[in-house]
Amino acid sequence: MIYLDNAGTTKVDKIVLDAMLPYFEEEYGNASSLHSIGQHAREVVEEARAEVAKAINASSDEIYFTSGGSESDNQAIMSVARMGEIKNKKHIVTSKIEHHAVLHTLKKLEKSGFEVTYLDVYENGIVRVEDVKNSIRDDTCLVCVMFANNEIGTIQPVKEIGQVCREKKVTFFTDAVQAVGHIPVDVVDMNIDMLSMSAHKFHGPKGVGAIYVRRGVPLFNLIEGGTQERNKRAGTENVAGIVGLKVALMEAVKNMYCTIKHEIELRDLLIKELLKVSHSSLNGDEMKRLPNNVNICFEGIEGESLLLLLDDEGICASSGSACTSGSLDPSHVLLAIGRPHEVAHGSLRLTLSKFNTKQEIMEVIEKVLKVVEHLRKMSPVWDELEKGVRKHVI
Numbered sequence: 001m002i003y004l005d006n007a008g009t010t011k012v013d014k015i016v017l018d019a020m021l022p023y024f025e026e027e028y029g030n031a032s033s034l035h036s037i038g039q040h041a042r043e044v045v046e047e048a049r050a051e052v053a054k055a056i057n058a059s060s061d062e063i064y065f066t067s068g069g070s071e072s073d074n075q076a077i078m079s080v081a082r083m084g085e086i087k088n089k090k091h092i093v094t095s096k097i098e099h100h101a102v103l104h105t106l107k108k109l110e111k112s113g114f115e116v117t118y119l120d121v122y123e124n125g126i127v128r129v130e131d132v133k134n135s136i137r138d139d140t141c142l143v144c145v146m147f148a149n150n151e152i153g154t155i156q157p158v159k160e161i162g163q164v165c166r167e168k169k170v171t172f173f174t175d176a177v178q179a180v181g182h183i184p185v186d187v188v189d190m191n192i193d194m195l196s197m198s199a200h201k202f203h204g205p206k207g208v209g210a211i212y213v214r215r216g217v218p219l220f221n222l223i224e225g226g227t228q229e230r231n232k233r234a235g236t237e238n239v240a241g242i243v244g245l246k247v248a249l250m251e252a253v254k255n256m257y258c259t260i261k262h263e264i265e266l267r268d269l270l271i272k273e274l275l276k277v278s279h280s281s282l283n284g285d286e287m288k289r290l291p292n293n294v295n296i297c298f299e300g301i302e303g304e305s306l307l308l309l310l311d312d313e314g315i316c317a318s319s320g321s322a323c324t325s326g327s328l329d330p331s332h333v334l335l336a337i338g339r340p341h342e343v344a345h346g347s348l349r350l351t352l353s354k355f356n357t358k359q360e361i362m363e364v365i366e367k368v369l370k371v372v373e374h375l376r377k378m379s380p381v382w383d384e385l386e387k388g389v390r391k392h393v394i
């Protein structure tokens with residue numbers, strides 16, 4: 001199989017798995033225990049905290065381990081909202097293209113009296129800093145804009161948004177799950193107050209992530225129980241997972257420029273060749289996009305059928321976000337950049353990793369072209385478009 005769904009999840013790197021294994025076998029201690037096996041686990045967790053902090057230019061005491069991106073997103077937002085409630089600041093600014101872990105948390109807050117402003121991302125899928133500035137009010141407690149989008153790969157002007165938030169004294173949280181381990185992230189330089197990351201998006205294990213909380217920013221816990229994670233996240237530490245997160249992140253950071261160069265070469269080849277298909281169009285900004293993201297709409301076909309046929313051809317791809325496939329609603333991200341419903345349904349997302357080769361990409365190009373042509377031949381919609389009964393949109 002050729003795996004091109006790395007925004008959905010990634011393969012655990014061999015070096016990561018090898019580093020994790022001892023923590024299931026002989027080093028299975030509970031980091032809260034006082035005996036030596038427990039104390040070794042404690043040391044390992046704290047060493048991981050230091051390395052994870054270093055990777056984003058934070059301090060160890062600003063990192064809390066969680067069960068992944070969704071939990072980190074929930075905790076960041078619910079925590080700031082709780083502070084907002086205390087100070088009677090119940091307005092939040094976000095974008096229309098956030099991950100559901102963010103959007104659904106905000107929906108819950110709207111039901112309990114918060115007001116949320118959803119910023120436009122225009123046709124290129126990017127928030128405008130001016131809009132952020134203009135939407136901040138006296139009662140705004142949080143600005144929450146993702147670092148990079150999981151569907152269309154667009155990279156937001158995080159540093160500039162952070163700057164505006166600092167000036168206006170509003171907490172700035174960014175869901176950086178698609179960015180950490182893929183592109184440079186520096187929480188100090190980029191004026192970030194809170195950030196979430198997830199190991200399985202950069203060749204680490206599923207079910208472990210972290211939240212960065214700048215010193216001085218209050219954090220409330222989501223999960224009650226023991227005193228783990230300095231009282232902010234109860235539950236026996238996932239020691240093997242935390243080690244996996246650390247090693248995966250160190251590897252990703254160490255080889256980042258090499259990986260970026262490799263991915264961009266493959267990405268640009270895919271984009272160039274796939275856009276030769278008539279009535280196709282790239283989703284999201286051409287330049288300000290993740291090195292591993294390709295997302296293209298093909299008019300007159302169904303993304304679902306495209307995925308199934310590509311699967312038969314040995315290619316794992318995605319259409320819109322993995323979380324919404326199975327639902328009939330087109331992706332909220334594609335709608336937000338102005339794609340009409342019927343066009344949004346014909347989207348194909350190919351997300352690369354360091355493991356993909358040029359040979360694989362050549363094969364993918366050939367097969368996508370073949371499958372798109374095949375589907376269009378059978379499509380009544382395409383027939384109407386060709387006969388002029390229906391107007392082409394792209």
Ligand SMILES: *Cc1c(COP(=O)(O)O)cnc(C)c1O
Pocket residue numbers: 007008067068069070071073099101146148149150175176177178198199200201207209
């Ligand atoms: C995958 C993803 C999440 C969720 O992370 P999990 O670790 O799977 O819970 C959140 N935000 C973005 C942008 C993602 O891509």
